[in-house]
Amino acid sequence: xxxxxxxxxxxxxxxxxxxxxxxxxxxxxxxxxxxxxxxxxxxxxxxxxxxxxxxxxxxxxxxxxxxxxxxxxxxxxxxxxxxxxxxxxxxxxxxxxxxxxxxxxxxxxxxxxxxxxxxxxxxxxxxxxxxxxxxxxxxxxxxxxxxxxxxxxxxxxxxxxxxxxxxxxxxxxxxxxxxxxxxxxxxxxxxxxxxxxxxxxxxxxxxxxxxxxxxxxxxxxxxxxxxxxxxxx
Ligand SMILES: C[S@@+](CC[C@H](N)C(=O)[O-])C[C@H]1O[C@@H](n2cnc3c(N)ncnc32)[C@H](O)[C@@H]1O
Numbered sequence: 760x761x762x763x764x765x766x767x768x769x770x771x772x773x774x775x776x777x778x779x780x781x782x783x784x785x786x787x788x789x790x791x792x793x794x795x796x797x798x799x800x801x802x803x804x805x806x807x808x809x810x811x812x813x814x815x816x817x818x819x820x821x822x823x824x825x826x827x828x829x830x831x832x833x834x835x836x837x838x839x840x841x842x843x844x845x846x847x848x849x850x851x852x853x854x855x856x857x858x859x860x861x862x863x864x865x866x867x868x869x870x871x872x873x874x875x876x877x878x879x880x881x882x883x884x885x886x887x888x889x890x891x892x893x894x895x896x897x898x899x900x901x902x903x904x905x906x907x908x909x910x911x912x913x914x915x916x917x918x919x920x921x922x923x924x925x926x927x928x929x930x931x932x933x934x935x936x937x938x939x940x941x942x943x944x945x946x947x948x949x950x951x952x953x954x955x956x957x958x959x960x961x962x963x964x965x966x967x968x969x970x971x972x973x974x975x976x977x978x979x980x981x982x983x984x985x986x987x988x989x990x991x992x
Pocket of ligand 1: 812813815816838839840841842843844845846865866867868881882883884907908909910911926
């Protein structure tokens with residue numbers, strides 16, 4: 760199993776592992792590498808220590824530090840919310856409570872409840888999903904639409920790209936439908952891969968549209984975030 764090597768030059772990364780995981784019978788090499796990466800990931804340890812359900816929580820924390828996305832009283836939609844890190848980060852900042860929930864999250868995976876967050880267990884691709892989210896907002900417009908949705912990867916780059924872009928386009932259409940003037944849209948995309956047409960649409964609807972790679976997003980991954988602010992109604 761996991762074994763400490765005692766190495767510690769201060770450099771972090773795959774070449775400088777503190778914990779090595781031996782392959783064992785029945786565990787595939789991919790699973791072994793995943794486990795090794797988890798055990799050596801400072802964000803995983805931090806999330807555990809600070810009570811966040813996912814290391815993804817730090818991506819929103821870092822995006823918020825940089826772009827000042829979260830504010831008291833905002834209404835937020837969290838697309839692809841499970842296991843709940845982003846909603847956990849946002850709820851106390853916007854002041855969302857069980858009595859007065861301001862955040863609605865959706866995921867097809869089961870999620871444990873989060874105080875102040877309405878959670879829908881549903882595929883966002885379902886035709887009735889957008890309306891259910893709008894209903895859950897209680898007739899109010901949203902100030903921020905977040906999408907960390909990612910379809911399970913196939914390993915085939917072109918296919919993965921098409922799948923994630925289909926989700927982003929759906930999320931962008933939804934954001935344009937539900938955002939209040941001045942609102943913002945944040946979505947996971949593949950680096951350098953945002954379709955020209957989608958960028959063009961976003962630039963028409965938002966004052967600023969940029970790509971960001973927060974430090975918590977693994978350097979080796981093609982993941983990036985699209986941050987569109989200043990929704991023009
Ligand atoms: C990277 S995780 C999100 C992590 C989350 N932001 C957090 O902080 O815990 C991506 C999520 O998107 C969800 N997802 C992918 N496609 C979806 C879809 N079509 N409808 C709803 N959720 C979807 C997955 O089930 C997964 O839980």
